[in-house]
Amino acid sequence: QKEVEQNSGPLSVPEGAIASLNCTYSDRGSQSFFWYRQYSGKSPELIMSIYSNGDKEDGRFTAQLNKASQYVSLLIRDSQPSDSATYLCAVQNYGGSQGNLIFGKGTKLSVKP
Amino acid sequence: DADVTQTPRNRITKTGKRIMLECSQTKGHDRMYWYRQDPGLGLRLIYYSFDVKDINKGEISDGYSVSRQAQAKFSLSLESAIPNQTALYFCTRGLREKLFFGSGTQLSVL
Numbered sequence: 001q002k003e004v005e006q007n008s009g010p011l012s013v014p015e016g017a018i019a020s021l022n023c024t025y026s027d028r029g030s031q032s033f034f035w036y037r038q039y040s041g042k043s044p045e046l047i048m049s050i051y052s053n054g055d056k057e058d059g060r061f062t063a064q065l066n067k068a069s070q071y072v073s074l075l076i077r078d079s080q081p082s083d084s085a086t087y088l089c090a091v092q093n094y095g096g097s098q099g100n101l102i103f104g105k106g107t108k109l110s111v112k113p
Numbered sequence: 114d115a116d117v118t119q120t121p122r123n124r125i126t127k128t129g130k131r132i133m134l135e136c137s138q139t140k141g142h143d144r145m146y147w148y149r150q151d152p153g154l155g156l157r158l159i160y161y162s163f164d165v166k167d168i169n170k171g172e173i174s175d176g177y178s179v180s181r182q183a184q185a186k187f188s189l190s191l192e193s194a195i196p197n198q199t200a201l202y203f204c205t206r207g208l209r210e211k212l213f214f215g216s217g218t219q220l221s222v223l
Contacts, residue, residue, distance in 0.1 A: 032210050043203060043214035044156070088156065092210050100146075100171070101212065105155035 002027040004091050006104035014112050019076040021107050023089030026070070032092040033065055035074045038106065039085045048074060079111045116140050117215035119204050125221045126194050134189045134218050136204030144207030145187040146171075147179060149200040150217075156203070162187055194222040 003026040013019045021035075032051055036044035050056045050063040050072070062075040072091075076083055089104040116139040126132050138145065147159040158171030160179040168179060176198060178190045191198055199222045205212040 034211070036212075043217050044212075045214070046211055049211065090212075100158055100161060101210070103156040105153065 002030075002091075002093065002102050004089055004102050004104035006087075006089050006107045008105060009108040010110050011107055012110045012112060013079050015079060015081060017079050017111075019079045019083065019109055019111070021074040021076075021087050021089075021109065023072040023074075023091075023104055024070055025072070025089075025091045025102075027091070027093050027102075028067075028070060030067075030070075030091045030093045033063070033072045034090040034092070034101070035061075035063060035072075036088040036090060036103075037085045038088060044088055076109075079109075081111045081113050084109055084111045117204055117206050117213060119202075119215040119218050121218060122216065123219045125223065127223050128195055130194050132191045132194055132220070134202055134204075134220070135186070136188060136215060137186045138204075138206040139185065140206055140208075140213075141184060142206045142208055143184065145181070146205045146207060146212065147177075147187070147189045148203045148205065149173070149198075150203060151200050159189065159202075191220075191222075194220075196222045198222050 005024045035048040037047045038044040048063040050065045056063045060077045064073045086106040086108045088106045090101040120135045146161040148156045150156050157173050162181045165181050180188050202218045204215040
């Protein structure tokens with residue numbers, strides 16, 4: 001059973017701090033990795049994708065991937081109250097199930113003013 | 114995502130009833146998916162379709178069926194609804210490996 005694990009939180013950080021969200025996955029053959037943000041009562045939206053080891057930066061967001069450790073993280077710099085949401089990690093393996101995404105259960109982030 | 118439209122937004126039904134959730138997309142993408150989201154269980158794949166003639170079961174397809182009436186339309190049916198099918202249902206379109214979600218349908222089965 002392929003699994004994606006996230007700490008459910010809630011993770012609480014003060015405004016302006018760095019929020020660090022972590023995700024581990026079980027399938028070593030996974031090749032594509034995504035972070036989705038879901039505000040309460042809304043649908044998930046894609047915010048980051050990463051495909052190779054290392055860091056990928058997009059504005060205040062940095063995704064980090066370490067395939068050897070089967071670990072993906074999302075850093076949010078200068079956290080704002082508007083970043084308060086649940087963050088879903090998703091992993092794709094191009095093998096079985098035609099490469100469908102497997103989602104973690106999400107980490108709830110709360111940014112306090 | 115405004116280009117994935119789900120109807121209805123909310124639905125309350127009774128055990129044993131047949132219900133259909135509808136989804137349409139305006140981007141012309143081949144890939145469409147149905148997920149359900151439950152508190153504590155995350156998003157789970159019900160069915161997916163890579164083409165009008167290509168329908169595949171996902172992780173939790175029992176009790177559900179789908180129809181891909183056209184490239185733009187992908188509907189999900191519950192033949193005989195049961196209370197543990199109470200959940201938030203999302204239809205998505207896929208551009209390669211990236212998913213774009215509709216607004217969701219909150220279904221309650223009493």
